[in-house]
Amino acid sequence: MHQSRKEQGIERTSRSLLHPDRREALIFSELEADTETAAEWMSGAPVRRRSPGEHGR
Known part of the structure; x- marks a missing residue:
């Protein structure tokens, strides 16, 4: 079924409003x-580059 604009x-x-905590954490x-x-x-010190999808330590 087609949605209107x-x-x-x-x-x-x-x-976007349902997930503000997740967005804030990112x-x-x-x-x-x-x-x-x-x-x-x-x-x-030498800089360790993280990949864009890598999170945390």
Whole structure:
């Protein structure tokens, strides 16, 4: 069945509002990785690059 543009917009909006904790966790994970990389760079230690899909330690 075909959705109208209004229905598609409502569905997109509801999806983005239903998962703010997950989105926030991903943002903090990226910030943590950036902070670790900056700290390693400032200390002169070799920088370990993470792949885009790698999260956590």
